[in-house]
Amino acid sequence: MHLSYKISIPKPSNHMLNVKISLSEFDFDAPFTFFMPVWSPGSYLVREYSRHVQGVRCFDEQGRRVFVEQSDKNRYTVNCQHPDFKVAPRSISFEYEVYCNELTVRTSHIDSTHAFIHGPSVFMGIEDHAMKDLVLEVEFPPLWSNLSTTLKDISTERAVFKYQASDYDELLDSPIEIGCQETDGFMYEGKEHWWIYWGLLPKLEWNLKQDIEKLVAEVAKVPGELPYEKYMFMAHFAPGLYGGLEHSSSTVLAFDPLKMVNRKSYLDWLSLVAHEYFHVWNVKRIRPKALGPFDYQKENYTKMLWLSEGLTVFMDELFVLRSGLSTVEEYLEQQKTNMNRLLSTAGRKFDSLEDSSFNAWIKLYRPNENSMNSTVSYYLKGGLAFFVLNAWLKPFDKSINDFIAKLWSDYKSHPESGIDEDIVFNIIESLSDKKTRDDFSYLISGTDDLPLEAAAKECGLEIVFEQSLKVWTGLDMKFQAEQVFIDRVHLDSPGMKDEFNSGDELITIDGLRVMKSQWDKHSEWLKPEQKYQVVVARHGRLTELELTPARSPSLIKEIKVLDAKAVSKAFGL
Ligand SMILES: [Zn+2]
Known part of the structure; x- marks a missing residue:
C-alpha cells in the first residue's frame, strides 16, 4: 500500500x-x-x-x-x-x-x-x-x-x-506552521531545538529563547537523555489565548502577548513551556496503556491522568524554580494558590483522581456551573498528590527525580506498551516501603483530603492558615454590561442554603439597585450573619430571597520556610 x-x-x-x-x-x-x-x-x-x-x-x-x-x-x-x-x-x-x-x-x-x-x-x-x-x-x-x-x-x-x-x-x-513566522533555535546535547512563533509580541525584558534553553537543560537532566532527533517549540501569541499541546518531538503553545509583560504571568508562560516539554517523557513515551496506540475514532479511557498530568503539573513550576527563573518565594506563592484552589473545590469530596481522569471526556473538558461542586481536576489535585509523594520519599533519602528516573528506565524496557497503576506503585515501593505505596495508592483512589500540612513540614515548610474575617456568600458573579448574574453557587455555601441559582440576575439588595459599576461597594457593605432582602430575576420572573452571608472558609495565608536547607534538599535546588 x-x-x-x-x-x-x-x-x-x-x-x-x-x-x-x-x-x-x-x-x-x-x-x-x-x-x-x-x-x-x-x-x-x-x-x-x-x-x-x-x-x-x-x-x-x-x-x-x-x-x-x-x-x-x-x-x-x-x-x-x-x-x-x-x-x-x-x-x-x-x-x-x-x-x-x-x-x-x-x-x-x-x-x-x-x-x-x-x-x-x-x-x-x-x-x-x-x-x-x-x-x-x-x-x-x-x-x-x-x-x-x-x-x-x-x-x-x-x-x-x-x-x-x-x-x-x-x-x-x-x-x-506555514507563513512568515519568526524562527530561531539553539543546539542542546548536539540536537536542534527550534523556537518559532506567530503573532505580535510587545518588547519584553526577558529573553524568551534563553529562558527556554535553561528549561530544556533543567528538564532533560532528570530523565537524563533526549529521546528525539530534533524538537520544536511552536507558539501562537494573540489576545485571550492560553493553552499547550504536547507532541513527541514538538509542542504547540498559545498565550496572550500582553500577559508576557507581567512577571507573574510570565512565570505561568515558563511553567507552560516546562510542562509541555516534560510531556516528551511523561505521556508521549511513559504512558497509560490506553494512551497509545490510539483509537482515533472514540474516547480512550484511562484512570491514570493523575500520572500523565499530575506529575507534569508538579514538575512544571518546580523546573522553573530549579532553572533559576523563579525564586523560592514565588514558587511557594504558586503552591499556595494551587492549594487554595483545591481547598475551594467542594467536588474533591466526591471524585477521586481516578474518577476525575476516567471522566475527563465529559467532565474536565466539558465544565459547567456545577463542576466545582461535583468533581476535582486531576491536574490540580494530581499535582499536589506529587507534592505529597515527594515529601514522603524524603525520609528514604529519595525524591521525585528518582521516581521519574525509574519510570523512564521502566519505559525503556517495554517502549511499545504503556504502563498500569501497579507498575507505578511498585516503583514507589522500591524507593520507599510498602506503607508509602499503600498510602499513595489510597490518595489516588480515595477522596480524603491530601495531607498537605504534614508534607510541607517534611520539606522544611509551614502552611499558615488565615483567620478569615471576609464576608462569604458562596456566589460567584459574572457581568453583562451593567447587569450582574450569579455564575456559580458553591456547595454548602450561604447562597446555596438561601436557594440562589446559577443564572439569577441580581436586581436589588435591601431595595438598592445592583449594577456592575457599583458591585465593589455592594460587596463591601454586606456583613456576616446579617440578613438581606434580595430581588433576583429568574426565567423572566422577579423573586424575593433572603441572603445571610457567613465568614469565608479559612484558606492558606502563606507557606513559610522553616528550614532553608531542608527546602533545598526536598525540591532539588
Ligand atoms: Zn499536560
Missing part, C-alpha cells in the same frame, strides 16, 4: 484547506473506509473534526468517479465494485476540503497571515490498514516564506515541500 497526502491553500483568507489523498498498490476489490479522527491525543474531548469536512469525492487514475458513501459521522466507505460505478483502478485520489478557522492548539487555523495545521483535524486515515511511510506534500501561497514542522524533509526541488512520516501517528503528531 502506498499512501500520500497533498494539502494546498489556494486562498488563505477563506480558511479552506484542500486535501488530496493518493492511494495505490492496494487491493481495491473490497470496500474500504476513510475515517476522520474525532479527538486529539493529549486533549480528552470528542471534537468531531469531521464537522468541518466538505466536498468528499473520489476518482481513479483516469479521472473517473469512484463510489463513496458516508457510513458514519466521520467515515467514508469507498466501493470500486458498486454496480453503477464499477472501476478497477490502479490508484485512487480521495479528496475533500476542511474549513480551518479555530485558533487553538488542537484545531487548525488558516487566515491571510498564516496556516497552522493540526493533523487530527485534517488528515483522514484508512481503517484496518497499517499506514506506514507516508508522504506529505504541501502547497502554499508564494508570499509565505516558512514552513516549520518536525516531519522529515524529503524535498528535492526548490519550492516543492515534501515530507515523510513513518506512520499515521507521526503524521497526526507533527503540527505544521
Whole structure:
C-alpha cells in the first residue's frame, strides 16, 4: 500500500484547506473506509473534526468517479465494485476540503497571515490498514516564506515541500506552521531545538529563547537523555489565548502577548513551556496503556491522568524554580494558590483522581456551573498528590527525580506498551516501603483530603492558615454590561442554603439597585450573619430571597520556610 497526502491553500483568507489523498498498490476489490479522527491525543474531548469536512469525492487514475458513501459521522466507505460505478483502478485520489478557522492548539487555523495545521483535524486515515511511510506534500501561497514542522524533509526541488512520516501517528503528531513566522533555535546535547512563533509580541525584558534553553537543560537532566532527533517549540501569541499541546518531538503553545509583560504571568508562560516539554517523557513515551496506540475514532479511557498530568503539573513550576527563573518565594506563592484552589473545590469530596481522569471526556473538558461542586481536576489535585509523594520519599533519602528516573528506565524496557497503576506503585515501593505505596495508592483512589500540612513540614515548610474575617456568600458573579448574574453557587455555601441559582440576575439588595459599576461597594457593605432582602430575576420572573452571608472558609495565608536547607534538599535546588 502506498499512501500520500497533498494539502494546498489556494486562498488563505477563506480558511479552506484542500486535501488530496493518493492511494495505490492496494487491493481495491473490497470496500474500504476513510475515517476522520474525532479527538486529539493529549486533549480528552470528542471534537468531531469531521464537522468541518466538505466536498468528499473520489476518482481513479483516469479521472473517473469512484463510489463513496458516508457510513458514519466521520467515515467514508469507498466501493470500486458498486454496480453503477464499477472501476478497477490502479490508484485512487480521495479528496475533500476542511474549513480551518479555530485558533487553538488542537484545531487548525488558516487566515491571510498564516496556516497552522493540526493533523487530527485534517488528515483522514484508512481503517484496518497499517499506514506506514507516508508522504506529505504541501502547497502554499508564494508570499509565505516558512514552513516549520518536525516531519522529515524529503524535498528535492526548490519550492516543492515534501515530507515523510513513518506512520499515521507521526503524521497526526507533527503540527505544521506555514507563513512568515519568526524562527530561531539553539543546539542542546548536539540536537536542534527550534523556537518559532506567530503573532505580535510587545518588547519584553526577558529573553524568551534563553529562558527556554535553561528549561530544556533543567528538564532533560532528570530523565537524563533526549529521546528525539530534533524538537520544536511552536507558539501562537494573540489576545485571550492560553493553552499547550504536547507532541513527541514538538509542542504547540498559545498565550496572550500582553500577559508576557507581567512577571507573574510570565512565570505561568515558563511553567507552560516546562510542562509541555516534560510531556516528551511523561505521556508521549511513559504512558497509560490506553494512551497509545490510539483509537482515533472514540474516547480512550484511562484512570491514570493523575500520572500523565499530575506529575507534569508538579514538575512544571518546580523546573522553573530549579532553572533559576523563579525564586523560592514565588514558587511557594504558586503552591499556595494551587492549594487554595483545591481547598475551594467542594467536588474533591466526591471524585477521586481516578474518577476525575476516567471522566475527563465529559467532565474536565466539558465544565459547567456545577463542576466545582461535583468533581476535582486531576491536574490540580494530581499535582499536589506529587507534592505529597515527594515529601514522603524524603525520609528514604529519595525524591521525585528518582521516581521519574525509574519510570523512564521502566519505559525503556517495554517502549511499545504503556504502563498500569501497579507498575507505578511498585516503583514507589522500591524507593520507599510498602506503607508509602499503600498510602499513595489510597490518595489516588480515595477522596480524603491530601495531607498537605504534614508534607510541607517534611520539606522544611509551614502552611499558615488565615483567620478569615471576609464576608462569604458562596456566589460567584459574572457581568453583562451593567447587569450582574450569579455564575456559580458553591456547595454548602450561604447562597446555596438561601436557594440562589446559577443564572439569577441580581436586581436589588435591601431595595438598592445592583449594577456592575457599583458591585465593589455592594460587596463591601454586606456583613456576616446579617440578613438581606434580595430581588433576583429568574426565567423572566422577579423573586424575593433572603441572603445571610457567613465568614469565608479559612484558606492558606502563606507557606513559610522553616528550614532553608531542608527546602533545598526536598525540591532539588
Ligand atoms: Zn499536560
